[in-house]
Amino acid sequence: AWEVRKRTSIAIDMMVKSVSPHDDRLFAYPMLIWQGEEHFAPLSSQAVYNLSRYLNLGGTILVDISSGVVDGGFHQAIKREFARILPRVTFKRIPLDHVLYKTFYLIDRHGGRVNAQAYLEGLYIRERLAVILSANDLAGAISRDQFGGWEYNVGSGGKTAREMTFRLGINILMYALCL
Secondary structure (H helix, E strand, C coil): CHHHHHHCCCCCCCCCCCCCCCCHHHHHCCEEEEEECCCCCCCCHHHHHHHHHHHHCCCEEEEEECCCCCCCHHHHHHHHHHHHHCCCCCCEECCCCCHHHHCCCCCCCCCCCCCCCCCCEEEEECCEEEEEEECCCHHHHHCECCCCCECCCCHHHHHHHHHHHHHHHHHHHHHHHHC
């Protein structure tokens, strides 16, 4: 949030908020981040309904696989749940010429704490990218500890991977807000 405030003119709340897919408050947010690293139990039918409605009404969800494991437990559970949430839609690779890569910054790659997958995947609703999935632990790359230091090493990508993660994150936010 601090980077968004520093780099853009978006008025942003600095407090992280948590919302349950069972709670109608999720409709107050234009973008949600669903993050995890382990397999999880199926969502209730009410949660599936709310998330389907949220996405069909214009909401955007960024899915961030914290483990950085493609086809791991969290990735498999996410794909299972989105098959229930949007049953006629399948994940597709987001091409590098998609507007997502040029909404604020012109970027030709994305960062992350790890380089588990060289592309982002997405679910489209009527040509709008409604769900964006990263397997590279975006949050881990930009996470800071209580003293302001980086919480995790980003490996060989170093400062460039962190910067690309910030830029991609801002592009995703701009995409979600401007549609």
